[in-house]
Amino acid sequence: MQVPLEVKFKDGPNPPWVEDLVRRRVAKLEKFCDHITRCRVAIERPNEFPDTGSPYRVLIDLTVPPGHEVVVDREPREGGPKRELRTVLIDAFEAAERQLKELVERQRGEVKTHVEPLKPGHTPTEGEAIEPPAGW
Secondary structure (H helix, E strand, C coil), X not given: CCCCCEEEEECCCCCHHHHHHHHHHHHHHHHHCCCCCEEEEEEECCCCCCCCCCCCEEEEEEEECCCEEEEEEEXXXXXXXXXXXXXXXXXXXXXXXXXXXXXXXXXXXXXXXXXXXXXXXXXXXCCCCCCCCCCC
């Protein structure tokens, strides 16, 4: 990574295991995309849902050249089971990994494209795929 990893905590404790987990997950992301230029992770604990739901918000912001950005925002949810910070972090990094893989596939041209069937009266041009009519 060209710019050092930024991890920011707001309105909550800063246990040492959190930064270690974030660093390991960022290293895993760099295995999928070795040209990440910036990674910022913000963790906050707003007091919106003190009794139920996840009390944590995690924001991951990755920059990948040429000018692409991958952003994951995991907001606190009201209701449901309480989610520990570790679970919210892992969920956010898994979402970032999926988005990053999709971006790398698009950059490499590995995304499948669907060929549209010919319209009646259309003459294919050179290099254009010819798709048989449905039911053939």
